[in-house]
Amino acid sequence: MSSAxxxxxxxxxxxxxxxxxxxxxxxxxTSTHKLCSFHVCNRTASASSVRRRFSVVADSDVVKQQKTxxxxxxxxxxxxxxxxxxxxxxMVLGRSFEDMCAQMYYRGKMFGFVHLxxxxxxxxxxxxxxxxxxxxVVSTYRDHVHALSKGVPARQxxxxxxxxxxxxxxxxxxxxxMFSKEYNVLGGFAFIGEGIPVSTGAAFTSxxxxxxxxxxxxxxxxxxxxxxxxxxxxxxxxxLNMAALWKLPIVFVVENNLWAIGMSHLRATSDxxxxxxxxxxxxxxxxxxxMDVLKVRKVAKEAVERAxxxxxxxxxxxxxxxxxxxxxxxxxxxxxxxxKAHYATRDxxxxxxxxxxxxxxxxxxxxxxxxxxxxEAVEDAVEFADASPYPVRTQLLENVFADPKGFGxxxxxxxxxxxxxxxxxxxxV
Amino acid sequence: xxxxxxQKVGAGGFPVPILEQSLPRxxxxxxxxxxxxxxxxxxxxxxxxxxxxxxxxxxxPKVFLMGEEVGEYQGAYxxxxxxxxxxxxxxxxxxxxxxxxxxxxxxxxxxxGLRPIVEFMTFNFSMQAxxxxxxxxxxxxxxxxxxxxVPIVFRGPNGAAAGVGAQHSxxxxxxxxxxxxxxxxxxxxxxxxxxxLKAAIRDPDxxxxxxxxxxxxxxxxxxxxxxxxxxxxxIGKAKIEREGKDVTITAFSKMVGYALKAAEILAKxxxxxxxxxxxQVINLRxxxxxxxxxxxxxxxxxxxxxxxxxGFPQHGVGAEICxxxxxxxxxxxxxxVERIAGADVPMPYAANLERMAVPQVEDIVCAVKxxxxxxxxxxxxx
Numbered sequence: 001m002s003s004a005x006x007x008x009x010x011x012x013x014x015x016x017x018x019x020x021x022x023x024x025x026x027x028x029x030t031s032t033h034k035l036c037s038f039h040v041c042n043r044t045a046s047a048s049s050v051r052r053r054f055s056v057v058a059d060s061d062v063v064k065q066q067k068t069x070x071x072x073x074x075x076x077x078x079x080x081x082x083x084x085x086x087x088x089x090x091m092v093l094g095r096s097f098e099d100m101c102a103q104m105y106y107r108g109k110m111f112g113f114v115h116l117x118x119x120x121x122x123x124x125x126x127x128x129x130x131x132x133x134x135x136x137v138v139s140t141y142r143d144h145v146h147a148l149s150k151g152v153p154a155r156q157x158x159x160x161x162x163x164x165x166x167x168x169x170x171x172x173x174x175x176x177x178m179f180s181k182e183y184n185v186l187g188g189f190a191f192i193g194e195g196i197p198v199s200t201g202a203a204f205t206s207x208x209x210x211x212x213x214x215x216x217x218x219x220x221x222x223x224x225x226x227x228x229x230x231x232x233x234x235x236x237x238x239x240l241n242m243a244a245l246w247k248l249p250i251v252f253v254v255e256n257n258l259w260a261i262g263m264s265h266l267r268a269t270s271d272x273x274x275x276x277x278x279x280x281x282x283x284x285x286x287x288x289x290x291m292d293v294l295k296v297r298k299v300a301k302e303a304v305e306r307a308x309x310x311x312x313x314x315x316x317x318x319x320x321x322x323x324x325x326x327x328x329x330x331x332x333x334x335x336x337x338x339x340k341a342h343y344a345t346r347d348x349x350x351x352x353x354x355x356x357x358x359x360x361x362x363x364x365x366x367x368x369x370x371x372x373x374x375x376e377a378v379e380d381a382v383e384f385a386d387a388s389p390y391p392v393r394t395q396l397l398e399n400v401f402a403d404p405k406g407f408g409x410x411x412x413x414x415x416x417x418x419x420x421x422x423x424x425x426x427x428x429v
Numbered sequence: 430x431x432x433x434x435x436q437k438v439g440a441g442g443f444p445v446p447i448l449e450q451s452l453p454r455x456x457x458x459x460x461x462x463x464x465x466x467x468x469x470x471x472x473x474x475x476x477x478x479x480x481x482x483x484x485x486x487x488x489x490p491k492v493f494l495m496g497e498e499v500g501e502y503q504g505a506y507x508x509x510x511x512x513x514x515x516x517x518x519x520x521x522x523x524x525x526x527x528x529x530x531x532x533x534x535x536x537x538x539x540x541x542g543l544r545p546i547v548e549f550m551t552f553n554f555s556m557q558a559x560x561x562x563x564x565x566x567x568x569x570x571x572x573x574x575x576x577x578x579v580p581i582v583f584r585g586p587n588g589a590a591a592g593v594g595a596q597h598s599x600x601x602x603x604x605x606x607x608x609x610x611x612x613x614x615x616x617x618x619x620x621x622x623x624x625x626l627k628a629a630i631r632d633p634d635x636x637x638x639x640x641x642x643x644x645x646x647x648x649x650x651x652x653x654x655x656x657x658x659x660x661x662x663x664i665g666k667a668k669i670e671r672e673g674k675d676v677t678i679t680a681f682s683k684m685v686g687y688a689l690k691a692a693e694i695l696a697k698x699x700x701x702x703x704x705x706x707x708x709q710v711i712n713l714r715x716x717x718x719x720x721x722x723x724x725x726x727x728x729x730x731x732x733x734x735x736x737x738x739x740g741f742p743q744h745g746v747g748a749e750i751c752x753x754x755x756x757x758x759x760x761x762x763x764x765x766v767e768r769i770a771g772a773d774v775p776m777p778y779a780a781n782l783e784r785m786a787v788p789q790v791e792d793i794v795c796a797v798k799x800x801x802x803x804x805x806x807x808x809x810x811x
Binding site for chain 1: 536538543569572609664720721
């Protein structure tokens with residue numbers, strides 16, 4: 001079957017895609033409208049940032065209408081009740097968890113750099129809930145919810161944030177470095193753009209396993225999550241090139257929340273339409289409404305399956321928004337309150353709730369039960385983290401090397417790690 | 430005489446007749462010894478590295494090589510000659526010119542289960558990828574609390590070549606050696622190259638393997654044991670290249686050759702001076718972890734230290750060795766520690782200036798004499 005991407009993957013001037021009716025209305029229309037609105041932006045000389053925001057917003061409103069117009073019949077085929085509840089639960093978990101993080105931070109239980117994901121849950125849930133346990137996720141410092149969606153228990157993530165030894169990285173990683181070998185969360189990177197080559201490498205490994213090591217069912221897909229600011233970084237382009245060149249099973253997910261700390265995407269980028277950068281490298285570029293989990297899920301499904309079939313990478317730009325500041329230390333003064341208010345009306349959780357209730361998939365009580373369950377789970381995670389012990393002194397020197405002889409020879413001529421006093425915290429290394 | 434050999438054998442860590450190794454250095458006095466050496470093969474460092482890569486790739490299908498020009502060009506310095514034909518383009522990958530990108534891809538592949546060897550055309554280009562070497566390779570095992578280890582090797586030529594200018598001549602041993610989580614190796618001879626590269630590929634941690642372009646073409650005798658496909662040298666152990674009792678000289682990579690030449694010169698001169706000056710030359714082999722045990726044991730024996738390196742003097746490998754010796758063996762020192770390093774300038778192009786910017790054999794000789802309180806004129810170089 002020809003996927004909707006096949007028409008986009010050939011490099012054509014945009015007007016042809018507008019005219020071409022064979023593309024699914026969902027994908028073609030979003031890119032079309034986005035382009036128009038940006039042309040408007042570019043022409044207005046002294047456009048304030050507020051106005052630009054509204055042009056973008058107007059576009060998404062049209063998309064929303066389109067969606068409801070093209071038939072709830074189309075969308076209601078998208079999820080069953082179980083799937084809906086799964087998506088709802090995951091998004092609520094992400095939201096509650098992040099809200100609890102903020103509380104804990106202001107109480108001093110969490111420290112350092114903490115970057116919260118409120119508002120972007122649709123992207124994480126929409127993509128990651130389609131993956132198997134063996135598929136990989138690579139993220140940036142805004143990684144709590146990616147880890148949770150991938151299956152890392154909330155207790156372990158919360159402990160990690162508290163810096164306790166029961167955390168997923170024994171307290172050695174922290175907020176920005178969530179790693180889980182079991183659930184294939186390959187980080188958690190503080191440098192933006194650092195995760196992109198790493199995820200491309202993981203995708204390379206899948207392909208290598210299948211083609212060189214001849215493992216027939218090695219079809220794991222890797223998802224790379226990163227933001228709009230990253231899309232100006234050299235490593236992004238280097239990896240788009242290599243992923244398309246070698247047809248790697250990876251999906252590049254841009255969480256375009258329009259702001260890189262205080263730098264607006266439009267002030268930093270010559271051509272703000274990130275999805276267009278995909279076809280320049282020979283892969284499909286898609287733009288979707290990242291505040292709508294159903295839309296995200298539909299496009300994600302196609303991209304992940306495309307990668308799994310071995311047809312190569314996809315670049316997906318999700319228009320989304322973070323309700324809080326860049327990090328808990330960010331006063332968030334540069335963003336227009338009107339813009340924030342507008343996106344608050346497009347809260348993905350409310351949207352999904354509304355959709356499920358309107359289409360009679362669930363009733364209020366069931367959703368409330370989930371809310372309560374998640375609240376209890378998050379409270380339990382906090383209690384668990386609170387009660388967990390801090391790392392012992394000897395943990396300081398552990399895990400620097402996988403091979404412990406890496407600390408070299410001690411003064412007595414034997415390997416230092418063989419000395420029973422090695423991890424007693426004397427740090428004489 | 431045999432006592433010295435036994436001692437050398439003990440320090441080297443393997444029972445190999447090392448007569449053939451000392452032969453090129455002690456030729457005038459010991460031609461008679463040739464009768465006792467086993468039939469010694471000679472091998473260039475280039476061939477040694479190539480054979481190590483070949484054997485490790487054939488032993489483990491998860492090992493693959495990636496870098497610029499490693500495939501069809503047979504390697505920018507021909508180190509990976511023949512590997513593309515043997516293993517195919519899936520395992521010997523020619524990359525585009527994207528150090529940050531492909532170093533990161535290597536790290537990601539290592540995270541997820543493969544054993545990549547990433548070649549930098551020279552380590553100067555590794556600066557484009559240094560974020561991945563340090564932040565995503567070196568620190569990952571720690572940040573993930575042991576869940577994700579990174580069995581990757583970053584290799585390539587390091588240090589000054591001949592007349593290649595400032596941007597192609599820096600020595601990165603000190604920078605990488607400062608970072609916890611990395612292992613940094615600097616081989617000198619063919620045996621070092623083979624043994625250490627094999628050990629690096631088999632190692633479960635990230636290894637930075639600093640070769641030297643000028644050594645690639647040099648031939649060294651190599652024992653039958655070193656040619657065995659399971660031959661490995663331990664990481665973190667230095668080798669005593671030459672025995673002596675008056676001064677300890679530490680060096681790595683090309684400077685080991687210079688130090689050994691200086692030892693020969695001093696041995697000859699020593700005959701005319703009132704005392705025979707013998708130097709114990711230590712080939713560091715491993716910059717991180719540094720074999721401070723061997724260095725300190727040697728200094729406690731000789732009471733004088735001269736460190737030699739090609740890189741910049743400030744915060745260099747020599748600075749670290751000197752401080753570690755002062756910390757651990759201060760009361761054994763009879764003279765201030767001497768460090769010889771490259772000049773504190775970006776590498777000039779002009780041939781005579783370049784010679785002045787890199788330590789030469791005469792500089793080592795002068796430093797040793799200073800350490801031994803012989804009167805010598807100050808040299809122009811560091």
